[in-house]
Amino acid sequence: MNYSFDFAQQMHFSSNPLQPGPMYFLTPRKCGLFGVSCEGLQKQANFLIDVGMSSGKGSNEVISYMHHFFTHFGVGETDVDLHCDNCTGQKNNFMLWYGAWRVAQQVSLHT
Numbered sequence: 001m002n003y004s005f006d007f008a009q010q011m012h013f014s015s016n017p018l019q020p021g022p023m024y025f026l027t028p029r030k031c032g033l034f035g036v037s038c039e040g041l042q043k044q045a046n047f048l049i050d051v052g053m054s055s056g057k058g059s060n061e062v063i064s065y066m067h068h069f070f071t072h073f074g075v076g077e078t079d080v081d082l083h084c085d086n087c088t089g090q091k092n093n094f095m096l097w098y099g100a101w102r103v104a105q106q107v108s109l110h111t
Contacts, residue, residue, distance in 0.1 A: 001038060001039075001040045001041075001075070001077045001079065001080050001081070002038075002039040002040060002080075002081045002083065003036060003037065003038055003039070003080060003081070003082050003083065004036070004037045004039065004082075004083040004084070005034070005035065005036040005037070005062075005065075005066065005069075005082070005083075005084055006034075006035060006084060006085055007032065007033065007034050007057050008032075008033035008034070008035060009033075010030050010031065010032055010033075010051065011030075011031045011032075011033055011048075012028035012029065012030060012031070013028060013029055013031060029050070029051075030050075030051040031048050031049065031050060031051065032048070032049040032050075032051060032057075033046055033047070033048060033049070034046070034047040034049065034061075034062075034065050035047070036065070036066070036069045036073075038073075041075070045069055045073055047065050047068075049061075059092050059094040059095055060094075062095065063094060063095065063098045066098070067098070070102065082099070
């Protein structure tokens with residue numbers, strides 16, 4: 001399976017969809033977007049993150065989103081190719097350690 005993942009630019013949406021009048025468009029709320037695309041199944045999972053709840057785009061966030069994705073949307077694959085950009089949160093030692101841990105978990109499950 002081939003997976004690509006990345007953060008997108010911030011999105012804005014209205015803070016109160018029931019607000020009548022022009023204030024609906026004047027007070028947008030910021031939202032981050034983290035997407036994981038599964039090219040083998042031609043599906044994509046998007047994580048919408050409220051900026052007030054996000055602590056950044058570091059390795060903790062990326063590992064949490066990827067772990068949730070593999071836990072809930074993974075199909076039990078044993079051969080995975082991951083594609084990401086050169087962002088420090090997506091390519092660093094913690095991500096490599098997480099990948100090694102995932103491999104060790106899969107090996108222990110199948111033996």
